[in-house]
Amino acid sequence: MMKALLVAGMAAALLLQCMAARGAAAFKIVTADKRGTYFAIGADLAKIVAPNADIELEVLPTDGSAANIRLLRHEPGVKFAIVQADVYQAFVDRAAGANREAARIIRPLRVILPLYNxxxxxxxxxxxxxxxxxxxxxxxxxxxxxxxxxxxxxxxxxxxxxxxxxxxxxxxxxxxxxxxxxxxxxxxxxxxxxxxxxxxxxxxxxxxxxxxxxxxxxxxxxxxxxxxxxxxxxxxxxxxxxxxxxxxxxxxxxxxxAFLVTYDYNLQSTVDHLVRFARSLCQNFPTLQAKGHPKWREVELALPALNAGWIYYPPTTRELRNCADGKVKATRPAKACSSEERILGFCN
CATH class of the missing domain: 3.40.190.10 (Periplasmic binding protein-like II)
Incomplete structure (x- = not known):
């Protein structure tokens, strides 16, 4: 009897774990003052883009760009940051000048998209x-x-x-x-x-x-x-x-x-969510421009050459370039998982 209960308990725990894994990913975006434009842009991404990427995006007010770079590196759950170009460049310049702390912070960061001035x-x-x-x-x-x-x-x-x-x-x-x-x-x-x-x-x-x-x-x-x-x-x-x-x-x-920035993630589940985010950004871009902050009307889904020391995030870059070429795929709802598939760990 005890053995049966133990097996049932383990199966239930595994089921709950798999079900949690199927839920929306809890990500955060760091912005700036709550009454500023960065926060409004983050709120638009959370409302219009993130849901179709299966992301629950929390918009965090912060002290601004320099703080955002550090939060993106160190704060759990922060996957996106809006950063001012001159601040980012200052980190890059100091890293190139042998400042080890600046290099440690900035070198793993990647650009998703230039935004606006x-x-x-x-x-x-x-x-x-x-x-x-x-x-x-x-x-x-x-x-x-x-x-x-x-x-x-x-x-x-x-x-x-x-x-x-x-x-x-x-x-x-x-x-x-x-x-x-x-x-x-x-x-x-x-x-x-x-x-x-x-x-x-x-x-x-x-x-x-x-x-x-x-x-x-x-x-x-x-x-x-x-x-x-x-x-x-x-x-x-x-x-x-x-x-x-x-x-x-x-x-x-x-x-x-201003730039939308992330980290050079390689955990597959995070990469997949960021790819879906880029795809949803492409698909919902007309809505952002029509219903979001007026600054969205100045944004283009183009990926121009970056300064030395700046690097695009390859998974989102491929998706956004496909978008620019009209090759983006429609985001399909995830296939429903059976209880058995969840228990066996086949649900992503």
Whole structure:
């Protein structure tokens, strides 16, 4: 009797294990501030793409790109990250310069897809004498949280434009909402930098009355101080239609690319899910562009050449190139497993 119960118990445990294996894979994507564009893009992937790939995708708000790279390497369950191009390149450059920690972190990472250019918004008080980025030297600047793409580009761009770092006494790292409050109340901040694809929710959701308190700075590509930044970053147009409560006309700012990144996984079950994710991304791309964040309309399922030290993830690359060639296969529902097949371990 005991032997029969033991066998039955083992069979039941095996059945439950196999049934769990058939469930949706629990993956995570790391993004940025919950009110930013990266989070919105992650939410679109979770809602529109992941279900057809048999993935339950949890969207995690984070401190930003530098944090995302580390989370992708070390946080259990994180299989996707949205990363700012200059931050990724900084890791690559340091790895090439014999920084062993940077090499350990970045070398196993792989690109799934270039996404879009992230506009950098420089916000000042409405009565500020500042109008352009090249005028911010000496200002008290908040670049966002340590580990964020905004903080990185704030300090990198400042150094490029003014041939030196932001003075420590002038630099702060508050969350965007706290920095904006400080900007217009105690004035302990003169410039708030928000790196987010337009329309950035934290700005787009402002009421018309906000015009009395804040304005956005312009970037002048022809100014001498812009020459070096334009070797890394690109000009972009902030459209008045993105922020109708604040803007009456469009203007030029600076921007940086965003990429969807993963790890060089070789566990077959993970590879299979990532391939299905790429296939679903292809099949649902029109829906993303029609119903997702407006930034999806700037994304192309093209895979252009990457910089040295950047590598595409081969399994998703093959799938996306098949998509571009019109060869993608329809995602079929998984074949139902019998109890016997589950017990024998034939259910994937």
């Amino acid at each position: 992230t506009e950098i918004h420089y916000i000042v008080r409405a009565d500020s004498a500042l109008s352009y980025l090249h005028e911010i030297k000496g200002a008290k600047i908040n670049g966002g949280l340590v580990g964020s793409g905004a903080a990185f580009i704030t300090h990198t761009l400042y150094k490029m434009m003014f041939n030196g770092p932001v003075p420590e006494a002038n630099a702060s790292y508050f969350p965007n909402d706290e920095a904006l409050v400080r900007l217009i109340t105690d004035k302990t901040v003169d410039v708030v930098v928000v790196a987010a694809g337009q329309p950035a929710p934290i700005i787009a959701n402002m009421k018309p009355e906000a015009q009395k308190f804040i304005k956005l700075l312009k970037f002048d590509p022809s100014h001498p101080s812009s020459k070096l930044p334009l070797t890394v970053y690109v000009p972009a147009t902030v459209r008045a239609s993105s922020y109708p409560n604040l803007l009456t006309e469009s203007f030029t700012t600076i921007s940086v690319g």
